[in-house]
Amino acid sequence: MRIAVCIKQVPDSTQVKVDPATGTLIRAGVPSILNPYDHYALECALKLKKETGAEVCVVSMGPPQAQEVVRLALALGADRGILLSDRAFAGSDTWATSYALSQALRHLGGVDLIMCGVMAIDGDTAQTGPGIACQLGIPQITFCDEISVAGTTVRAKRLIEGGHETVEAGFPALATMSLPHEYERAYPSFRQIAAAQEKPYEVWTVATIHADPKFLGLNGSPTRVDRVYAPSARERGTIFTGSPAEIVARFLEILKQENFVK
Amino acid sequence: MPIDTVSRNLMLDSLKKYAVRRLPYDTIRELDSANEFPADILKEMYNPDILGLHLLLIPREQGGLGGSTVDIYRVCEMLARIDLGVATSVFATFLGSDPLRVGGTPEQKEKWMRRIGEECLLVAYGATEADAGSDLINLRTRAERVEKDGKITGYKITGNKQWISNGGVADLYTVLAMAPGGPSWFLVERGTPGFEPNKHEDKHGIRLSNTAALSFDEAFVPAENLIGEKEGQGLMQAQAVFGYTRLMVAAFGLGAGEEAVETAIRYSQQRIQAGGPLSQKQGYTHKLIVPHEIKFEAARAYIDHVARRLDGDAHGLQTEGAIAKYYATEAGNKAAEDSIQALGGYGYTRDFPVEKIKRDVKITCIYEGTNEIMEMTIYRGRWQEHLKSRGQYYADLGRELEALHAQSADVGADSAALCLKALAVILEQCREQKLTRQQYTSFKLGELIAKAEVAMVFSRSAADKNYTEGVKVDRDTLKAMARVCARETALEVALEGVKLVLGGGTGSAAELTGATGLIAIEDKQRGVMNDKDFIAAKLNEVYRSK
Numbered sequence: 001m002r003i004a005v006c007i008k009q010v011p012d013s014t015q016v017k018v019d020p021a022t023g024t025l026i027r028a029g030v031p032s033i034l035n036p037y038d039h040y041a042l043e044c045a046l047k048l049k050k051e052t053g054a055e056v057c058v059v060s061m062g063p064p065q066a067q068e069v070v071r072l073a074l075a076l077g078a079d080r081g082i083l084l085s086d087r088a089f090a091g092s093d094t095w096a097t098s099y100a101l102s103q104a105l106r107h108l109g110g111v112d113l114i115m116c117g118v119m120a121i122d123g124d125t126a127q128t129g130p131g132i133a134c135q136l137g138i139p140q141i142t143f144c145d146e147i148s149v150a151g152t153t154v155r156a157k158r159l160i161e162g163g164h165e166t167v168e169a170g171f172p173a174l175a176t177m178s179l180p181h182e183y184e185r186a187y188p189s190f191r192q193i194a195a196a197q198e199k200p201y202e203v204w205t206v207a208t209i210h211a212d213p214k215f216l217g218l219n220g221s222p223t224r225v226d227r228v229y230a231p232s233a234r235e236r237g238t239i240f241t242g243s244p245a246e247i248v249a250r251f252l253e254i255l256k257q258e259n260f261v262k
Numbered sequence: 263m264p265i266d267t268v269s270r271n272l273m274l275d276s277l278k279k280y281a282v283r284r285l286p287y288d289t290i291r292e293l294d295s296a297n298e299f300p301a302d303i304l305k306e307m308y309n310p311d312i313l314g315l316h317l318l319l320i321p322r323e324q325g326g327l328g329g330s331t332v333d334i335y336r337v338c339e340m341l342a343r344i345d346l347g348v349a350t351s352v353f354a355t356f357l358g359s360d361p362l363r364v365g366g367t368p369e370q371k372e373k374w375m376r377r378i379g380e381e382c383l384l385v386a387y388g389a390t391e392a393d394a395g396s397d398l399i400n401l402r403t404r405a406e407r408v409e410k411d412g413k414i415t416g417y418k419i420t421g422n423k424q425w426i427s428n429g430g431v432a433d434l435y436t437v438l439a440m441a442p443g444g445p446s447w448f449l450v451e452r453g454t455p456g457f458e459p460n461k462h463e464d465k466h467g468i469r470l471s472n473t474a475a476l477s478f479d480e481a482f483v484p485a486e487n488l489i490g491e492k493e494g495q496g497l498m499q500a501q502a503v504f505g506y507t508r509l510m511v512a513a514f515g516l517g518a519g520e521e522a523v524e525t526a527i528r529y530s531q532q533r534i535q536a537g538g539p540l541s542q543k544q545g546y547t548h549k550l551i552v553p554h555e556i557k558f559e560a561a562r563a564y565i566d567h568v569a570r571r572l573d574g575d576a577h578g579l580q581t582e583g584a585i586a587k588y589y590a591t592e593a594g595n596k597a598a599e600d601s602i603q604a605l606g607g608y609g610y611t612r613d614f615p616v617e618k619i620k621r622d623v624k625i626t627c628i629y630e631g632t633n634e635i636m637e638m639t640i641y642r643g644r645w646q647e648h649l650k651s652r653g654q655y656y657a658d659l660g661r662e663l664e665a666l667h668a669q670s671a672d673v674g675a676d677s678a679a680l681c682l683k684a685l686a687v688i689l690e691q692c693r694e695q696k697l698t699r700q701q702y703t704s705f706k707l708g709e710l711i712a713k714a715e716v717a718m719v720f721s722r723s724a725a726d727k728n729y730t731e732g733v734k735v736d737r738d739t740l741k742a743m744a745r746v747c748a749r750e751t752a753l754e755v756a757l758e759g760v761k762l763v764l765g766g767g768t769g770s771a772a773e774l775t776g777a778t779g780l781i782a783i784e785d786k787q788r789g790v791m792n793d794k795d796f797i798a799a800k801l802n803e804v805y806r807s808k
Binding site: 015017026029067068071072075184185187188189190191193194196197198 | 266273805
């Protein structure tokens, strides 16, 4: 069994601020991390590896420094790392990225299960995973927080409004992983990190994956970002205290003052 | 395959994440207050399934990771940022295994290095005694031969050791003792009859690190525990690694200092006084923040430069190790002091970590040879170069920096060149007037040499296409820092040098001013304030308060 995990390097968005003047993200001094949802998806894949002996390949797309997250994944236990890195990928939106990753997965071949984080914390779109499934024409199970495999079937527990539902799909399938309630990311030991240096790691370009450049980059991206801005902070509200009757009376008084009621 | 930059950064990241989870400031504060060594934390840090950071010091042949000098100094810097007591405890294992690494026979290395790695042994380095600190000649601990049928079967060790890091908690001790053939290192296991560690000292700082005296009363060790299996090699084995071990203490000064100043920068963005945050006030930033950040980047450039030389084909580098230690630990100590000032009343309480860092970092100016011993070591090393080159050592380096300035005009290489040339003149004046017979003068020269060489390496590093690992500011800021460092160092070296020569000898102030190029150096001070404004603004971008 072969599992492919799609991962992304993102700025640690808990530390990113938007420059109010230019609308751009202030990146100075902000560390890059493995997207936490992808981190969890990888850990789920490694658990399946332990249970089934599956091979786990990680695939990422990004500039050369994205090698860091691929190496982290290898240190955590992935068997093979692939980085799609080519100037022609730059500026790709979620659709073009889905195309590139699906081409890479086709090129990789023999993938039974594809696992992605539900979304990346820098864009919050949750589109890339479903986009890949769409491009490959395979079933998708989104927003999962538990996953298991039996034979050639994947079974996942997915979050829905007010509860969970359990969904099964036959291989090949794609699952996007959401974060469970209590989750502490695992980090590799020094020995695991050193050993990861020896594991297979490849950089693939547009040519490697036989992608058509017109579906990549800005040209291949239907999305246009109008502007990025930090929403203005909401004004602090007023909290009324007292008995329900007092609060209602006070509230009515304000509604009258503001001419909402007569 | 040597550990590469990506792996190194992943290791630092794992270490940092571990500390965030297991050593938050509140925990550290409690341990500090209770004067308690966190044995469980050390065991976890050594546990190969959790971190296994001690494996860096074990060669690959013996099952370790064979970390380079760069790997180890980077980890030391990160450990010091977490807690200098914990850092010291880990370092003691590194230090304790050094005599073995340098002087052990292949069989001894195979046995003991493998055990340290696999059994996660805490090691202690037992050299210091009540009357033998930096000067080990007065060593009193004795090792008497035990012979059977004319063959040496072992040694009985008798004496006392003092200020031994991990002294009360180590599993294995390397102990320096006077054997009939001269000072020698012995491996002593915990629990050896006749050997007792004493109580944990009540120290000013690094209170998470166990420090204890050791008592030996005819403690028997087998002959195979004599490191190198030859008597009299001890001092040589101790000396051989000073360049390396002092570099690690330099990284401690750097890491602890950085942590203190970054706390101050973040605080200053939130502390509003007289209508604005302290971070926007020049009287604050240019006194309490900017000078230290410049020194840290200078120290980092120097430490990294020496580490890469040691990982290359250079050996010893004792003078360079002393320069790194002197410069980085003085910088870290002063920075921690100013960070308390930067936090005002809050800084003086234990609610913020700067008060503890200040107590902790002081030790870096003392252990692995006091900074006065460093001044002497630096002076002795470079004085020989000055004499051998007939006064041209620093003049030549000055010319190299002039050439660098022609290539890269914005890294302060012109000022660094003037600085080195002034230093050459001062040294020559001291030689002609025999001023180094005055001990203060020779020590002060050690200080000036350290500062001049660090400024020189910093200018080169700011111009180098390879960016030093761990630098958080961008290239323009790094260049501005190198300019300020070179300009101010040049002025300090020239002025202090003139003061030394005129104060201790004879001569004309006007002539000396001319010969040292003091006026030209003063001319180079133009623009320093602009650079500091630029640096202060950048630091506020890089270290934003959460």
